[in-house]
Amino acid sequence: MRRLSLACLTAILCTLPVAAAAQDDTAPVALTCLLNVLCPHTGACRDLGQTIEITEGDAGWRVDWVGTDLPSNYELIADIPPAADAVEQTRLRSLIHRDTNTQSTQMISFDTAGHVVVTTHQPQAGMQVVTGLGTCEAAG
Numbered sequence: 001m002r003r004l005s006l007a008c009l010t011a012i013l014c015t016l017p018v019a020a021a022a023q024d025d026t027a028p029v030a031l032t033c034l035l036n037v038l039c040p041h042t043g044a045c046r047d048l049g050q051t052i053e054i055t056e057g058d059a060g061w062r063v064d065w066v067g068t069d070l071p072s073n074y075e076l077i078a079d080i081p082p083a084a085d086a087v088e089q090t091r092l093r094s095l096i097h098r099d100t101n102t103q104s105t106q107m108i109s110f111d112t113a114g115h116v117v118v119t120t121h122q123p124q125a126g127m128q129v130v131t132g133l134g135t136c137e138a139a140g
Helices: 002-026
Strands: 030-040 046-057 060-065 073-080 092-099 104-111 115-121 129-138
Touching (some): 030 115, 046 104, 046 115, 060 092
Antiparallel strands (some): 030 046, 046 060, 073 092
């Protein structure tokens, strides 16, 4: 009886990461994220409370900054699946927006565990580097 229980438990545990990875690969991304903290390079971090929506569609990737007219077309630059021996089976993706007119870049990295990091670099602006941190959940 003990061997049967151990065999069943081992079989279940071995299939969990595979099922999680398969689910991540088939579902298009549709997230609502709240950037909780903003850290400009010139001062301390402060609360931000900015909502962004990250979506993957036929036309590519979009990041909509709710309540603003900021650019929203991004391109995928990294899609990193979890390592087989990872403690948490978390997939990481990074998107980038490039603007040659304002000489700026913005990178957004998010994972399947619900975390998001936003980094903006605009060397000629007053706030040259800005980093935002937050959490995401499925849109709906």
